[in-house]
């Protein structure tokens with residue numbers, strides 16, 4: 071293979087430099103350090119044996135097989151090859167010596183190995199001195215070639231330790247060079263179980279290094295951003311007090327606390343970077359409104375961006391109702407706005423006549439210019455791509471000052487994730503729901519009992535309640551090789567273009583229409599409505615308004631209603647093919663009911679038979695009502711891919727460490743990072759430099 075061909079293979083593995091190769095760690099090991107006599111080789115495990123070939127021939131029954139006999143003085147055995155090249159028949163000729171590695175088993179004709187690895191040897195060839203690593207690789211790049219490259223990297227790279235003893239010793243971590251050599255070439259007596267579990271100190275050292283690099287980089291990132299300037303907008307209470315007085319409810323204690331945290335951030339001359347987390351229905355909108363008012367009190371504009379038109383419109387209506395009485399102008403911007411209205415909105419934003427702009431991602435398109443944007447709020451931030459959020463931040467950058475930024479999410483980020491991937495954000499949490507909510511009863515119902523569900527919906531609607539019927543998600547079966555963490559379970563994102571996305575969206579639309587037609591026929595006595603993502607904004611708004619006013623009894627919907635929709639009289643939700651939805655999605659959907667005083671229910675209709683995983687996932691939703699707990703269990707079940715994938719598509723995960731398994735190291739890395747930055751910035755620098763190629767990838771947000 072040419073050097074270029076090898077490099078192409080390495081690129082495929084993400085290995086660009088020798089240092090990358092060093093950190094390409096084995097999946098497992100083979101013990102080729104000991105030759106076992108054939109007669110005493112343990113069964114059922116991979117062993118190395120060596121002997122002389124005494125016979126080889128091709129058999130045709132039951133299928134074409136190259137069968138070869140080997141003897142080593144202690145006994146004889148058979149090797150079987152089902153796929154083989156003609157050259158192998160020649161190679162495995164009687165009289166030659168062969169060294170074989172494979173799993174010994176009892177075959178029809180005594181001891182045998184099927185498809186073992188083998189190589190021809192001379193007499194007295196030494197066995198391996200270290201365990202043989204088996205690396206993750208790609209087609210066309212052999213283990214032997216990869217091993218050679220790694221060994222060369224070990225010999226040529228600078229393995230000097232980046233961390234001083236006083237960091238490593240208290241954690242019981244070995245040196246860097248020592249750990250790497252150990253993992254690439256473990257001694258014959260190495261504890262294979264600890265290596266396999268990745269709990270061996272050598273593994274822990276490298277995991278720690280990776281986590282530390284991530285923490286250091288996050289810190290750097292955070293500090294860099296903190297060093298930028300932003301307008302200081304201290305609380306003046308001239309507008310916020312008025313809103314508070316006009317609200318029909320007092321803030322919860324949690325809301326009050328968070329409002330204070332935001333007020334303090336906004337008063338500083340550096341851009342706020344805060345994530346506001348609060349479960350579905352915890353009342354984040356009013357908190358965002360108060361922050362916006364603080365910006366407006368200081369003569370700045372504010373913008374609130376939502377991921378769907380339905381949600382943006384709801385925000386617009388609610389915020390207009392709150393802010394118009396204070397003499398403020400709120401405008402609304404969406405891609406679907408008629409040209410004239412859009413033009414007027416753009417002018418109001420540019421002239422500063424509109425103090426608050428609410429909209430979808432249309433808010434940060436190029437032609438939108440703010441006069442002086444002081445605060446950008448991103449609702450349901452996990453639904454946006456990084457680029458979209460960055461673009462909104464850029465909106466203030468022309469003035470040399472960044473707007474303050476508030477991100478809000480009802481998808482709770484488990485502690486381990488917020489300690490790692492979200493470490494560059496300040497986090498506020500609303501951990502309390504407004505009083506007077508009744509918990510939603512969740513029911514799991516197999517689709518054979520669909521009739522009962524239909525009866526229940528009819529009953530509820532005839533009693534004056536309203537209901538949602540959530541259409542099944544189309545599963546992304548079109549792509550067999552989804553990127554890690556990218557199960558296509560969320561509805562198309564605002565940026566979701568591309569032909570696959572379009573195809574899926576079309577199928578999704580078709581399903582929605584069909585569901586609507588079926589249910590309209592099922593419930594001739596009820597008013598049935600339909601909302602989906604492709605609906606024109608005006609029709610969508612009209613349908614939502616009719617539902618809110620009670621003119622529609624049953625609303626058939628796609629996941630466009632997942633976020634923000636707030637109709638207190640709706641007390642029943644049916645989710646079809648619940649097994650296809652993501653857990654946080656189910657939790658969000660369920661949060662649409664239980665908003666009024668009536669007892670609410672969410673029926674998860676599933677198709678039988680359920681797979682084992684689907685069953686355990688639905689069980690989590692059934693047993694938990696706390697979004698944080700659901701997210702935590704979801705993370706355990708699925709790994710952080712999905713949550714992170716949502717944060718930034720294509721974000722490479724930590725390759726060596728595992729934030730769930732290695733929580734203790736994550737915590738230790740966090741402490742060490744803070745200490746190093748404060749006391750030993752040179753060490754922090756050096757460590758980052760070694761890991762930067764990777765750390766940088768992890769952190770570009």
Ligand code: ADP
Pocket residue numbers: 319320321322325348349350351352353354355356480504505634636
């Ligand atoms: P979310 O955090 O899911 O965005 P919202 O901001 O939409 O929640 O609030 C959900 C509902 O609760 C809204 O109708 C809102 O007006 C209401 N609400 C918010 N705060 C309170 C409160 N302190 N007391 C009573 N109701 C509240």
Ligand code: MG
Pocket residue numbers: 354355449633634
């Ligand atoms: Mg909300």
